[in-house]
Amino acid sequence: MQILSLIRDRFEKALTGLVVDPASHTQRITVARDSRHGDYQANIAMSLKAEMGLPPQQIAAEIVARLQIDDICLPPEIAGPGFINLKLRDDFLATQVTLSATDSRFGVEAIVPRRYVIDYSAPNVAKPMHVGHIRSTVIGDALVRILRFLGHRVVSDNHLGDWGTQFGMIIYGYKNFVNENGFAENPVAELSRLYRLVQQVIGYQDAYPKLAKAEAAVLDAQQLYQAANAKAASDPKAKAGAKQAAKSLRAAEELLESLQQKVSAIESEPALEAIAQNHQNLEQKVQFETAKLHAGDTTNLELWNKFLPISISEIDSVYRRLNINFDYTYGESFYHEMLEPLVSKLVVAGMAVESEGATCIFLPGFEAPMIVRKRDGAFLYATTDLATIEYRMQHFQPDVILYVVDHRQGEHFSKLFAAAKAIGYENVDLQHISFGTVLGSDGKPFKTRSGSVIGLEYLLDEAVDRAYQAVCDPQRLQKAGLNMPEEEKRHIANTVGLGAIKFADLSHNRTSDYEFNTEKMVQLEGNTSAYIQYMYARAQSIMKKSDSQISRESVAGYSVIFAESAERDLVLQLLQFEDALHQSVEAYYPSVLASYLYSVAKQFAVFFDQCPVLIASTEQLKRSRLAICFSTSEVLRLGLSLLGIGTVDRM
RNA sequence: GCACCCAUAGCUCAACUGGAUAGAGCAUCGGUCUACGGAACCGAAGGUUAGAGGUUCGAAUCCUCUUGGGUGUACCA
Incomplete structure (x- = not known):
C-alpha cells in the first residue's frame, strides 16, 4: 500500500476537468515536513495561480471540494498561501498496518518491471582493493536489491578490470x-x-x-x-x-x-x-x-x-565477507575479441574517423573526440565500454543501464553516452550514478599518513574488531543479562561491524564526498546501523518475552489501537516504507532508504520509552503494541536487508 | 585556459529536488524514569545556508557576478 500514490490518485481525479494536465501537479504532494501541518501536504494551488487566474486559497478550496478522500483522511485543511494539509484517519492507519504485517513484503506491491543492467564495483584485478572500492560496490549492491525487491528485472554485472x-x-x-x-x-x-x-x-x-x-x-x-x-x-x-x-x-x-x-x-x-x-x-x-x-x-x-584466478579469489573473499553477489562478471578481457570488429564497423559506417593517427569519434559539444583506437593500434577503455553496451543490448535488452562509478569519470560517461546514441542506441536510458570521494579526517582522499592506500580487508577487520569490543564488552553483556557463546558474539560483531561500514557509506548522499572514520561509524550511537540493529533486537526481545506467539500468520488477530501519540507516529512511518523505497530509486539514492530506517528506529525508541508493552494496562493494548513491535521489526529487518545489512535477535 | 562539482550549527552530515519557523547525530549544558536489556527518552544552546545582486506568492535549492576549495581536460583506466 503506497499511501502517497493513493493520495496522488485521488488528487488527480479531483483535478481532472479542472486543469489541463492533472498528473503533472500531483508530484507536488509530499509527506508533511512538519507534523503540525498534518501527515501529508499538497502544494498544488499556488502553482496553479497562473493557469486558473484565481487566488490560490480559492483554488485550494475548489480542489478540496472536488476531492474524495474521506475514507483515508480527515477533512482537509487549507492553510497559509494555499497549502492543503491532510491527516490520515486512525482507523485507516490501524487497518493498513495490520494488513502489511501479515505480508512477507510488508505490503509492498510489485510494479511494472523494467530491465536494468547495473554495472558496479569493477575493481582492477591485481591491484589490492581499497576504501575507494567500497562506494561503488555498496551503492550498486543496494540499488540491485531495492530495484529487484520492487519487482524490476535486474542484471548485475561486475565489469572487472582484468585486461589493462x-x-x-x-x-x-x-x-x-x-x-x-x-x-x-x-x-x-x-x-x-x-x-x-x-x-x-x-x-x-x-x-x-x-x-x-x-x-x-x-x-x-x-x-x-x-x-x-x-x-x-x-x-x-x-x-x-x-x-x-x-x-x-x-x-x-x-x-x-x-x-x-x-x-x-x-x-x-x-x-x-x-x-x-x-x-x-x-x-x-x-x-x-x-x-x-x-x-x-x-x-x-x-x-x-x-595470475587471474589468484587475484579473483582475493577479490571474491571480500565479496563473500560483504555478502555481495553478481549475476555476471564479464571483465574487460571478455570483450577483447569484439573490439576490432566494432571499430571496423564504425569506420565503415563513417562514424569513426582517423585523426592524428588515432581512430576517433567526434561528438558535437565536446572539445576532444572519443578515441577508440590509439595510434599504435591498441584499444582503450572507451572502446571496451562501447563494445560492452553493444553486448548488453544484444543479450540483455535493458531499458536502463546504470554505471555506479565515481564522479571523476563524469566526462568519460557523457562522451560514452553521446557516442552510444550516435551509433544508434537511442532507446536505452544510460545513467552515470556518480558518487563522491572517500576522505580521511584531514579532508583529503583516504590514505595512511605515509601516503599509501589502506587495504580494504584491513578496514573490514578493524570495523569488526571495534564492533566486538563495543557490543561484546563483558560488563555490558552482563548488565544486559545476555549470556552467549563465543560463536554468537563473533557473528554479532561481524553483522554489526560490516553493517557499520556499509551504512556509513549508504547514509551519505552519494554525490557528496564523505569522511571515512572507522572510530565514528562503529561508535554505535547516533545515525549508525548499530543503533537500528539495536532497536530491532530490542523489539525482538520484547516479543520473545511475551507469552503470546506473534507471527505473520497470527498478527491479523492483533488489532492496533492508538493510546499514545508515539504509537500513531510510529505506525505512520512504518506505512511509508514503500514510499521510501520508491523515492530511493527514483534518482538512485540509497541514502533515502538509509535515513528512513534511522528515523523509524528513532521513532521506535520513543515508542519503546513511552509505551510499555508487556505490562500494558489492558490485554487489548498489549496485543496492539506487540503488533507494532512486530511491524517495526519487519520493516527494519527488510529495509536493512535491502541495503545489504543484516540483523541479529540480540546484541 | 576551458568544463563540471562543491561551500549549510564548533565537528560530521540532512533537507522528499522551489514550500510554511533550514533539520539530525556527535560534542556541550540541563532534566526524566523503582516498566519490557541506559547503546534509552525529554529539553536548552548553537544559523545572515561563503558573499552580493536577480527571478516569484515563496529560494539552501533556479539565474548572474565575486571569494574560497575539489575534479577532469587527445591516445591510462
Whole structure:
C-alpha cells in the first residue's frame, strides 16, 4: 500500500476537468515536513495561480471540494498561501498496518518491471582493493536489491578490470623480480608486492627527470609571488594577481614534493635503486608486455591465466565477507575479441574517423573526440565500454543501464553516452550514478599518513574488531543479562561491524564526498546501523518475552489501537516504507532508504520509552503494541536487508 | 585556459529536488524514569545556508557576478 500514490490518485481525479494536465501537479504532494501541518501536504494551488487566474486559497478550496478522500483522511485543511494539509484517519492507519504485517513484503506491491543492467564495483584485478572500492560496490549492491525487491528485472554485472596495464606490470615484475618461494607460499601477497614494486620504479623514472624542472618552477613561482605581492601592496587592483600567484606557488610546491617522495622512496633503498638503474624505461617495457598479452603471446597469456584466478579469489573473499553477489562478471578481457570488429564497423559506417593517427569519434559539444583506437593500434577503455553496451543490448535488452562509478569519470560517461546514441542506441536510458570521494579526517582522499592506500580487508577487520569490543564488552553483556557463546558474539560483531561500514557509506548522499572514520561509524550511537540493529533486537526481545506467539500468520488477530501519540507516529512511518523505497530509486539514492530506517528506529525508541508493552494496562493494548513491535521489526529487518545489512535477535 | 562539482550549527552530515519557523547525530549544558536489556527518552544552546545582486506568492535549492576549495581536460583506466 503506497499511501502517497493513493493520495496522488485521488488528487488527480479531483483535478481532472479542472486543469489541463492533472498528473503533472500531483508530484507536488509530499509527506508533511512538519507534523503540525498534518501527515501529508499538497502544494498544488499556488502553482496553479497562473493557469486558473484565481487566488490560490480559492483554488485550494475548489480542489478540496472536488476531492474524495474521506475514507483515508480527515477533512482537509487549507492553510497559509494555499497549502492543503491532510491527516490520515486512525482507523485507516490501524487497518493498513495490520494488513502489511501479515505480508512477507510488508505490503509492498510489485510494479511494472523494467530491465536494468547495473554495472558496479569493477575493481582492477591485481591491484589490492581499497576504501575507494567500497562506494561503488555498496551503492550498486543496494540499488540491485531495492530495484529487484520492487519487482524490476535486474542484471548485475561486475565489469572487472582484468585486461589493462596492471597485468603488464605484474607480468614484467614476475619475469624479472619474482621471489619463487614467496609466490609459492602466498601468491596474492607476492603479486601485490610485484605490482607495487613496478609501480614505484615507474613512478621514480617518471619523476626523476622532472625534478630539476619542478625545482626551477618553484623558484620561478616564488619570484612571481613576491613580485605580485609587492605590486599588490601598492596597488589594490593587483590583489587578485597575488592570490593567483600564491595558488600557483602552492601547486608548484605540491608537485615538487610529490616528485621528491617518489624519488626518495627508491633512492632510500639501494636494492630498489639498482632495479631502477637496470630496468630503464620500465613503463615502455611494461606497455610492451601488455601489448604482447593483447596480441596473444603464449607466455604472457599463460601468466595471465595463472595470475587471474589468484587475484579473483582475493577479490571474491571480500565479496563473500560483504555478502555481495553478481549475476555476471564479464571483465574487460571478455570483450577483447569484439573490439576490432566494432571499430571496423564504425569506420565503415563513417562514424569513426582517423585523426592524428588515432581512430576517433567526434561528438558535437565536446572539445576532444572519443578515441577508440590509439595510434599504435591498441584499444582503450572507451572502446571496451562501447563494445560492452553493444553486448548488453544484444543479450540483455535493458531499458536502463546504470554505471555506479565515481564522479571523476563524469566526462568519460557523457562522451560514452553521446557516442552510444550516435551509433544508434537511442532507446536505452544510460545513467552515470556518480558518487563522491572517500576522505580521511584531514579532508583529503583516504590514505595512511605515509601516503599509501589502506587495504580494504584491513578496514573490514578493524570495523569488526571495534564492533566486538563495543557490543561484546563483558560488563555490558552482563548488565544486559545476555549470556552467549563465543560463536554468537563473533557473528554479532561481524553483522554489526560490516553493517557499520556499509551504512556509513549508504547514509551519505552519494554525490557528496564523505569522511571515512572507522572510530565514528562503529561508535554505535547516533545515525549508525548499530543503533537500528539495536532497536530491532530490542523489539525482538520484547516479543520473545511475551507469552503470546506473534507471527505473520497470527498478527491479523492483533488489532492496533492508538493510546499514545508515539504509537500513531510510529505506525505512520512504518506505512511509508514503500514510499521510501520508491523515492530511493527514483534518482538512485540509497541514502533515502538509509535515513528512513534511522528515523523509524528513532521513532521506535520513543515508542519503546513511552509505551510499555508487556505490562500494558489492558490485554487489548498489549496485543496492539506487540503488533507494532512486530511491524517495526519487519520493516527494519527488510529495509536493512535491502541495503545489504543484516540483523541479529540480540546484541 | 576551458568544463563540471562543491561551500549549510564548533565537528560530521540532512533537507522528499522551489514550500510554511533550514533539520539530525556527535560534542556541550540541563532534566526524566523503582516498566519490557541506559547503546534509552525529554529539553536548552548553537544559523545572515561563503558573499552580493536577480527571478516569484515563496529560494539552501533556479539565474548572474565575486571569494574560497575539489575534479577532469587527445591516445591510462
